[in-house]
Amino acid sequence: MELKLEHVSYTYQPSTPYEMKALEDVSMTIGSGEFIGMIGHTGSGKSTLVQHLNGLLMATQGKVLVDGENIAGKNYPLRELRCRVGLVFQYPEYQLFEATVLEDVAFGPKNRNLSKEEAFECAREAMRSVGLDESYESRSPFELSGGQKRRAAIAGILAMKPELLVLDEPTAGMDPEGRGEILRLLKRLHEEKKISIVLVSHSMEDVADYAGRIIVLDKGKILYDDEPSKVFVHVKELEEIGLAAPAVSYVMAQLRERGWNVAPSVTTIDGAAEEILREIRNRS
């Protein structure tokens, strides 16, 4: 599927003293099979933007097109869209409510009017793909650990078999091990199941390691929309809006200052190691 935003603006509580412009003239296209990282400071409009992708919020100005069709149209099947675009909110474990994990994960597919058996089948498959085996099926979601809860909640979205998966800070408040697990899971989903992914994050490293394209938001506007290597060259500008480039970008920038001939566009640790080795060989 192709998702297109055309000049989208959004204002919270218009014409009250609490009026707040959250998005201003945002245009972008999300194609099939992409892995997009979206970064921005708190209050930059990230969370507002992702809610436009599945029609939870409707643009005050501009339009959102899915395969060319405007989702604000009167008879647009919004519930179907919400199955195709799976949105995982921040702290998704707070939305668990059923008595067992299996039933909770099956909530989405059930709303798709599948039979109970089919819904459970989808749920089991989703649980397997997030690494929760059969022993978790009949347990209460409230007795799982934090990381397991988060994975169960993500499974609840995956069970709807979305074509595009949007995650709002899926690693917030997790330990490094849990973060690694979730990010590897996303990578696997992207590579094996060909699901497009939009990953909203604070962490430059996460985004730089996995995303093929990065969108930087600031004060409700798109600042950069490009490959990671091209975005992270702008170390100074990113710092000005309260963000930082990955640590590797800083190392590369410092090396260049000292006369090393390394590429500034390297963003991953492996790439940096290679680049430095190459330069050392060149020098000797």
Place this chain on the structure above:
Amino acid sequence: MLKDITLGQYYPATSILHRLDPRVKLVGTLVFIITLFAFGSVSSYLVAAAVLVIVIVLSTVPVGFILRGLRMIFVLMLITALLNLFLTPGEPVVRIWKFQITAEGIRMAIHMAVRLSFLIIGSSIMTLTTTPNQLTDGLETGLGWMGRLHIPIHEIAMMMSIALRFIPILMEETNRIMSAQKARGADFDSGGIIRRAKALIPLLVPLFVSAFRRANDLAMAMEARGYRGGGGRTKMKPLIYQTRDYVSYGIIAGYAAAMFLTWKFVEIQVSFLP
């Protein structure tokens, strides 16, 4: 849907009304309501209406904002008016099947409608110009003498301010969970009443869980900072009466007297009123 509730909402501004001591505003509102019901006549309503207009202008709150609160209770007012209209005994004017509208009924319905809308507008102005914290502060200080009667006034005030503080938080939480479940295909606005009630389970269970979690966290945070009830607790911003507060008390007394006098001595005949 939830955004339309203005009752209890605060409108940030710096008008004279916003700066007034919350105790004055509480007493003023109380006097306003009592006089509305005790001295109800066409002439005294005119006095009350004039006072309302002056107060609204002084508060600098947009009129539309105040009236939005009225919209919410319109149904309630309609029901009250209908009940009064049909169920007050007296001289029948119109007969519809088994019901009859009496002259007294019409009078009563109009009286109640005026009183209720004045009451709502009056108390909305108080909450619009007073933050919930000031309000409970005012209650606590103003009713401090009740502590001598072994009424735990500080605890009641603390509970009130926590409850008020949590309204917007829980509303936001409700919106968030609603969006999250909608993202999973939940449907909150279609189907019959039973289906709708059932659809609320995925909303209510997480909401309760999170409310309990928040209450727990808050209790712990308060204890960690040494909170152990009201005894000997001092305030960062104690309430102290200023000149403008004493003047306002005078104005309130004057208003009450004016209401009483117009009710007692000025009679306005409205020809279409029986």
